[in-house]
Amino acid sequence: MSRIREIFQQLRRADRKGFIVYLTAGDPSLPATVERVLALVDAGVDVVELGMPFSDPLADGRVNQAAAERALAAGVTLAGVLDAVRAIRRQSPVPLVLYSYLNPLLARGLENTLMRVAEAGFDGVLPLDLPPEEAEVFQPAFQKSGLDHICLVAPTSDDQRVERIVRYASGFVYCISRAGVTGAQEQIADDAAAVTARTRRHTALPLAIGFGISTPDQAHMAATLADAVVVGSALVQRWHEADTKKDGTAEQVRSWVKEMAEAVHGR
Amino acid sequence: MSQRLNADRRGYYGPYGGRFVPETLMAPLEELTRAWRAARCDTAFQQEFHRYLRDLVGRPTPLYFAERLSREIGGARVYLKREDLCHTGAHKINNSLGQILLARRMGKKRVIAETGAGQHGVATAAMAAAFDMECVVYMGQVDMKRQALNVYRMREFGAKVVPVTAGQQTLKEAINEAMRDWVTNVRHTHYILGTAYGAHPYPVMVRNFQRIIGDEARRQILEKEERLPDLLIACVGGGSNAIGLFYPFLSDPAVRMLGVEAGGEGILPGKHAARFQGGSLGVLQGTRSYVLQDPYGQIELTHSVSAGLDYAAVGPEHAWLRDQGRVEYTFATDDQALDAFLRLARLEGIIPALESAHAIAAAIQRAPTLEKDKIILINLSGRGDKDVAQVAEKVTL
Numbered sequence: 032m033s034r035i036r037e038i039f040q041q042l043r044r045a046d047r048k049g050f051i052v053y054l055t056a057g058d059p060s061l062p063a064t065v066e067r068v069l070a071l072v073d074a075g076v077d078v079v080e081l082g083m084p085f086s087d088p089l090a091d092g093r094v095n096q097a098a099a100e101r102a103l104a105a106g107v108t109l110a111g112v113l114d115a116v117r118a119i120r121r122q123s124p125v126p127l128v129l130y131s132y133l134n135p136l137l138a139r140g141l142e143n144t145l146m147r148v149a150e151a152g153f154d155g156v157l158p159l160d161l162p163p164e165e166a167e168v169f170q171p172a173f174q175k176s177g178l179d180h181i182c183l184v185a186p187t188s189d190d191q192r193v194e195r196i197v198r199y200a201s202g203f204v205y206c207i208s209r210a211g212v213t214g215a216q217e218q219i220a221d222d223a224a225a226v227t228a229r230t231r232r233h234t235a236l237p238l239a240i241g242f243g244i245s246t247p248d249q250a251h252m253a254a255t256l257a258d259a260v261v262v263g264s265a266l267v268q269r270w271h272e273a274d275t276k277k278d279g280t281a282e283q284v285r286s287w288v289k290e291m292a293e294a295v296h297g298r
Numbered sequence: 299m300s301q302r303l304n305a306d307r308r309g310y311y312g313p314y315g316g317r318f319v320p321e322t323l324m325a326p327l328e329e330l331t332r333a334w335r336a337a338r339c340d341t342a343f344q345q346e347f348h349r350y351l352r353d354l355v356g357r358p359t360p361l362y363f364a365e366r367l368s369r370e371i372g373g374a375r376v377y378l379k380r381e382d383l384c385h386t387g388a389h390k391i392n393n394s395l396g397q398i399l400l401a402r403r404m405g406k407k408r409v410i411a412e413t414g415a416g417q418h419g420v421a422t423a424a425m426a427a428a429f430d431m432e433c434v435v436y437m438g439q440v441d442m443k444r445q446a447l448n449v450y451r452m453r454e455f456g457a458k459v460v461p462v463t464a465g466q467q468t469l470k471e472a473i474n475e476a477m478r479d480w481v482t483n484v485r486h487t488h489y490i491l492g493t494a495y496g497a498h499p500y501p502v503m504v505r506n507f508q509r510i511i512g513d514e515a516r517r518q519i520l521e522k523e524e525r526l527p528d529l530l531i532a533c534v535g536g537g538s539n540a541i542g543l544f545y546p547f548l549s550d551p552a553v554r555m556l557g558v559e560a561g562g563e564g565i566l567p568g569k570h571a572a573r574f575q576g577g578s579l580g581v582l583q584g585t586r587s588y589v590l591q592d593p594y595g596q597i598e599l600t601h602s603v604s605a606g607l608d609y610a611a612v613g614p615e616h617a618w619l620r621d622q623g624r625v626e627y628t629f630a631t632d633d634q635a636l637d638a639f640l641r642l643a644r645l646e647g648i649i650p651a652l653e654s655a656h657a658i659a660a661a662i663q664r665a666p667t668l669e670k671d672k673i674i675l676i677n678l679s680g681r682g683d684k685d686v687a688q689v690a691e692k693v694t695l
Contacts, residue, residue, distance in 0.1 A: 089474040089583065108594050109594060135595035136595070137580060162317060184321065186322070192324065207321070210322050212478045
């Protein structure tokens with residue numbers, strides 16, 4: 032059984048919601064990424080998404096764009112990210128998802144790349160720009176690798192689309208809480224409840240909700256709608272501010288993560 | 299042959315094309331596809347489109363025999379399809395007009411666009427003014443500087459021009475930013491993509507709005523010469539002016555075709571935008587095609603003196619036409635384009651856009667290799683007023 036399925040079963044048994052965080056791999060360096068993932072696990076995070084930096088991140092808002100630019104400037108490649116994952120795996124069984132645009136996965140052949148991604152210790156892949164219409168061709172490579180294919184459902188996806196999307200999904204389904212790019216929002220959009228409810232009608236897979244969640248209140252609210260809550264840009268930004276000594280310290284970031292985790296877990 | 303260039307149901311031409319976008323954009327792409335298909339079969343829509351092409355855009359544009367240029371370079375006789383005489387100064391308006399009529403039909407009140415050289419931005423801003431829509435144009439900051447005149451023109455039309463400061467600050471980054479706007483405002487906004495690129499249905503839709511170039515040129519050359527041309531030449535950025543000219547001739551086997559990419563400072567990584575020289579199969583900004591990328595799948599930097607050709611990928615139809623051997627693709631360097639720019643000005647009294655100057659440069663190479671009874675037809679896709687300041691920096695007159 033995949034680590035992702037396992038963690039969601041454990042969460043369900045404990046009647047808890049899952050806390051998923053996103054980090055851009057290699058921002059500011061790959062050793063820092065390894066250290067941070069381990070710190071996140073200690074702070075109560077259930078699943079970690081590692082973003083493969085890409086030159087043209089058109090689904091990402093400013094914070095994640097800047098993080099990708101920093102990582103690419105530091106020379107991060109997929110091979111480097113996979114080494115970092117091996118380092119994490121030596122110390123933690125936390126489920127890991129590779130969040131990536133398609134092109135870096137295609138460069139050396141998708142099948143070969145997914146095998147390497149799985150071997151390094153990733154549990155799932157979330158391709159940003161691979162809608163179900165295109166997914167069919169790539170499905171055999173996913174199946175062969177044994178990786179979970181994390182699919183996105185958007186507020187603009189109607190029942191027919193959701194039904195089609197979940198056919199390719201495994202691990203969990205990622206519900207986008209609002210039309211837009213990644214990044215913090217003042218409040219969770221009204222779309223959030225509708226999109227999770229619609230997705231729930233078509234799948235028994237766990238649902239995660241994300242895009243724009245940045246406060247404990249929002250996280251707590253989002254946790255009532257889905258099985259897990261994803262926090263990305265807000266964490267990337269906090270860590271970057273601590274790195275550049277603009278605001279806060281690494282210790283403060285970790286305690287914020289703890290607070291967010293508690294808001295999600297409901298303790 | 300032209301049947302072979304019809305996208306399949308999923309928007310593929312052989313292995314090229316498709317829809318590689320975030321899920322949020324899939325429903326709007328489906329909506330757009332339905333609206334466009336319905337409009338294509340709607341006589342009233344087509345009549346309206348052609349009426350505005352005539353009365354607002356100024357079509358048909360002339361087909362001009364460039365007598366002095368032909369004599370000077372020797373060999374084949376050269377005709378120019380004068381898209382530079384379109385309202386707003388380039389072929390871009392054919393597509394902007396078509397899409398704005400479609401946006402209105404879909405009930406959208408706001409349009410957005412990306413622009414490189416600024417011609418697509420200007421055309422879209424003008425049409426948004428004419429059809430009373432809010433208009434936002436994304437433009438890389440580097441391009442805003444080198445095409446400053448067009449920035450003012452867009453603002454005069456009432457459009458908001460948003461500078462894009464990411465990455466290389468040129469066309470590719472402007473498209474990223476336009477797609478981010480679209481994904482955010484998708485319910486009331488239509489994205490008027492300016493070239494035969496991107497997710498299905500954009501390549502086929504834009505080609506259909508641009509095929510008027512080739513339809514007219516075919517009729518005009520038959521009137522003037524009572525025969526078809528031997529060679530068509532057009533510059534290729536995303537590829538809309540080229541596909542617009544080529545498409546109606548695809549079933550004429552005797553008509554050869556040449557697409558001209560930007561060779562920049564030479565075919566070295568980061569120094570050019572000739573996707574068929576240094577590119578490989580990849581996925582960028584919604585479609586699968588030839589892309590300039592590094593071995594890790596990161597998109598490479600590009601360079602061209604012409605902002606409109608300075609782009610890392612090429613339209614999927616061109617990739618397919620190249621595979622089929624139907625169209626040949628070459629490149630012209632910055633220096634060759636600048637030389638052609640001035641030669642056309644001096645010989646014909648026409649200042650071409652730096653983009654179109656690449657096509658002229660290729661004709662200067664090819665014409666002498668052909669006999670005098672051969673005919674070359676070049677798409678003079680835009681006028682070069684916008685480029686005057688930039689050329690003045692490079693060439694002392």
